[in-house]
Amino acid sequence: MSSTVAKALSLLDYFSEAEPEIGLSELARRSGVDKATVHRMLGVMCDYGLLEKRGDARLYRLGAGVLRLARVRETAFPVTSIFQQVLEMLSAELGETAHASLISGHALATIGVSESNRGSRVSLLAGEILPMHSTASGLVVMAFSKPELVDRLLGEPLAAKTSRTITDPSILRARLQEVALTGYAESDQTNEDDVYGIAMPVFDSDGAVTGAIAVATPAHRMTNDLRQQVIAALFREAEKLNYSLGGRPPAAFRTAASRYRPD
Amino acid sequence: MSSTVAKALSLLDYFSEAEPEIGLSELARRSGVDKATVHRMLGVMCDYGLLEKRGDARLYRLGAGVLRLARVRETAFPVTSIFQQVLEMLSAELGETAHASLISGHALATIGVSESNRGSRVSLLAGEILPMHSTASGLVVMAFSKPELVDRLLGEPLAAKTSRTITDPSILRARLQEVALTGYAESDQTNEDDVYGIAMPVFDSDGAVTGAIAVATPAHRMTNDLRQQVIAALFREAEKLNYSLGGRPPAAFRTAASRYRPD
DNA sequence: TCCCGTTGGTTCATTATTATCACCAGTGGT
DNA sequence: ACCACTGGTGATAATAATGAACCAACGGGA
Structure with missing residues (x-):
């Protein structure tokens, strides 16, 4: 459970229909992971399209990558x-x-x-x-x-x-x-x-x-x-x-x- | 680029409509990452539902988690x-x-x-x-x-x-x-x-x-x-x-x- | 206006995690 | 029996992650 990828992926589960956009500090607080660590992980996940930053607001949300992956799976x-x-x-x-x-x-x-x-x-x-x-x-x-x-x-x-x-x-x-x-x-x-x-x-x-x-x-x-x-x-x-x-x-x-x- | 989560997430992009299921060795070969490392990463991603193992065959494919995440985003x-x-x-x-x-x-x-x-x-x-x-x-x-x-x-x-x-x-x-x-x-x-x-x-x-x-x-x-x-x-x-x-x-x-x- | 508690973001020395190699067992083809 | 694969596993060396402290900026409230 102390694997870094596990920690990174667990962040995804905090996004829900009820709360589709979350900020850095909030996410760090809930996950119990350090802010700096969360920040780095969010950055990587943004690079891979799993997450994205809303333009003006500094909030993160699920990115287009998940739509793409779901399409791939659903097509196959x-x-x-x-x-x-x-x-x-x-x-x-x-x-x-x-x-x-x-x-x-x-x-x-x-x-x-x-x-x-x-x-x-x-x-x-x-x-x-x-x-x-x-x-x-x-x-x-x-x-x-x-x-x-x-x-x-x-x-x-x-x-x-x-x-x-x-x-x-x-x-x-x-x-x-x-x-x-x-x-x-x-x-x-x-x-x-x-x-x-x-x-x-x-x-x-x-x-x-x-x-x-x-x-x-x-x-x-x-x-x-x-x-x-x-x-x-x-x-x-x-x-x-x-x-x-x-x-x-x-x-x-x-x-x-x-x-x-x-x- | 040498972050472990980046390496793990990059594995997802090898799954496509044309090739929706991939084995451990194959994935290691393409990504250039060591087999053992890939194995551990795949395990974690399976734990979080991004991937899953097809029951009998030892192949991995995109999991139900991506469907869920896409639903969350699409609903919001x-x-x-x-x-x-x-x-x-x-x-x-x-x-x-x-x-x-x-x-x-x-x-x-x-x-x-x-x-x-x-x-x-x-x-x-x-x-x-x-x-x-x-x-x-x-x-x-x-x-x-x-x-x-x-x-x-x-x-x-x-x-x-x-x-x-x-x-x-x-x-x-x-x-x-x-x-x-x-x-x-x-x-x-x-x-x-x-x-x-x-x-x-x-x-x-x-x-x-x-x-x-x-x-x-x-x-x-x-x-x-x-x-x-x-x-x-x-x-x-x-x-x-x-x-x-x-x-x-x-x-x-x-x-x-x-x-x-x-x- | 100042103050205070937020926020997102960054830095860097320490340390814990991760990569790598070699290995094992099973399988299918020749 | 052999060979070339496969998926999977452990121990050690080396790398990458961690977390505290630190910014700058923002938004109230008094």
Whole structure:
């Protein structure tokens, strides 16, 4: 963790939809890195287009380089566009917010959101980073990941995002067992108060999890009827998604899916 | 240039549409960096989601993190979507390939392409990096950039992309003077054989250049009639673009635009 | 007006990180 | 069996990163 490139790259994560432009001192304060060091790193990242300085203001923001890199990846492996279609289908059918995320390092990166048009709905920030241990998407991803990844993730301390967040690794492991059996994960306000999430895994052609699609509702609105409806829709769309992306769900997930009966 | 983060970030630029997945040894060979070093850097960049390993194959590719970062930037400052509309307008009207690029470090990053539907047309790779000195877009960007940026760019050796590429800094400076007067730049096979490009600058709210839109045709097809048509269309679309993006063209460009008469 | 707390940015001696080499194990082709 | 690759790993030498102190500039507030 004390690698310099790691420190430099970690600076990128402070830029968000809510705060797309940050100054030098502010960034140094938050990251805990010295101002001079941050300055040098920002300079290099500007040179490579990952960041850029707004002309007059002395603020930094994400640069054109990230747009370019995303284009390169998306052209070679078009996933966001395919995910987006599925999300819009889901949110239209269920009237709730749907979102998709991919494994990115040791967390999840939100790469697509489709909000419902209801007055009361769950909102997500575009490009938000979701923790593995406190979200439905994270649980379902861990449940189908290789044990060594889970070990690494549960080795670090688990932040209590709400009062209901599971922070005990052994309890969490038990949850993962259940999730692996059912094929989907639920989160009742474990990441954010008043948000209930249900997530389904998405796989690549090697049978490895790559991410998840999920539906989030205000917690009070989640009845058992809606739950069943959401789960059925997610199973259906996840299968379509795996087909479109060439994903091969592992046996564990296929049997879970076939075992599923609305109760 | 000998900074480690610079070396690490430079590795990203080896991933392209044409070659989206690269192995460790290959990357070490091209970058000229030691295999062990590359390995450590790739590991860190994987940790931060900029890269990822394809499950079975031991190849690296751009990760979900770049998708996320691009989303964050695009949500905060939606430019690619606006550019894309303009590009489609241009390619439809002119029947030639149109593309847009933004300043990214000391080069240009292609962030949008709209190819014509003709049989013979110019093709660009998505997310391609365009040199400043050999492309019409680069010339027009430099022509309206601050002198210190131009000095930095012309201080480094200029690669001869074709036999017609201008590699002499002083000759190039003279060209930039002309370009600043006319408001647009032309490139007759200076970046790629048989490609003729015409580019127009795009500005931000501070009057600084941020990028360019351009039309590229097969060189033999560029008649004076077509030239005039392209230039007129680019002036028109550039103005619309500056309006949509809140860009304020500097006086130098506005007078150039008003001075323009088809000859 | 002065003062004070900011800001972005720079410098340089110290030190901790990083590069390099050699090595290992696995794989695919001949 | 061999060879030429591949991805990956460790220990030491050398380099590059660090962080405190220091500027200049800006914006209030009194």
